[in-house]
Amino acid sequence: MAIINQANKEIQVKIVYYGPAQCGKTTNLERVHADAETENPEDKGKMVSLATSSDRTLFFDFLPIEAMSIKGFKTKFQLYTVPGQVIYNTTRQLVLRGVDGIVFVADSQYDKMEENVESFANLEENLKTLKMDIKDIPYVLQYNKRDLPNIAPVDYMDFLLNNRDVKVPSFEGAAFKGEGVFETLNMITRMLLHKFINQ
């Protein structure tokens, strides 16, 4: 739930990157941190990564970033990733608290499809646990790792992950190279702004 602080003229929004283990959630944030153009250097905070010694996300990654101002309000985005490994489900519920928008990152490799589907089902379950419904939360899909061999066609990934009555925007990505990262982020941002206007 976004925070609107009229005293300080700030809007704060939480976006969570979700998906199976090692699909590229952390890489997305790293690319945003490295490549985002901001008006001032302090608009982009440090990326906080609570990870294991082998760089697997343990608790979450967090990147605070201020975007262009909207109607005189500073717009501060809090970008989070969740740990993807199955055992960290409680942590994923924690991080989803108060989420405004979701980027679901899927691994495009054929042998990861089952994990993608399970992770999406896990997302829906965790939202229910938090008394939220995926139908009420803006989300987008990123089909990551399009640069690797043995990847599934986008149509197939849409069939598996985007086959609801209302399809959500999906983007091809190769986050390691920075491809698709900003397109995805700008789309979820646009969807959130639509939601705020219509509320």
Place this chain on the structure above:
Amino acid sequence: MEQFPNIIDEDYQVFDAALKELLENCGASTALLVEKAGYLIVETGEKPPFNTTELATLASNAFNATQFMAERMDEANFTSMFQQGDKHSVLWMNIDANSLLVVVFPGEVSVGAVKMYSIETAKKLAAQIRIASDRDPTGGVDLATLDPDNADDIFKKKKTD
């Protein structure tokens, strides 16, 4: 889930005054009003040698983890947490379902005094949050004239040479 309300100047002044009073009463150095999804709402006190936005996020997630523990242990609530350090100590105090008070104080200050005053401060903050929640909802921000379809440049990628 009820959400943290939109806040206006009047709320901010009350929060700031309550936090300042807390710092004066117990000798703490910094006090933060934090929303439990990880947002820093108000910060008062000395500019600390660490990033308070990060601290707010880490503090809220750590506190949320203990609430999960409380549920598993069938505890009604763990309402506070404390960490004793050499240079800094930190007290977390629950305010309400959505917000948290985080107090940073010098290592040599007694947690007892900080906790006692923090309980009172949490009540004042909770009362003002309730006032903000009950306020006329049409007093919010009018975003109706935004053009979200031109949002492609909200986040821009740095040009590389």
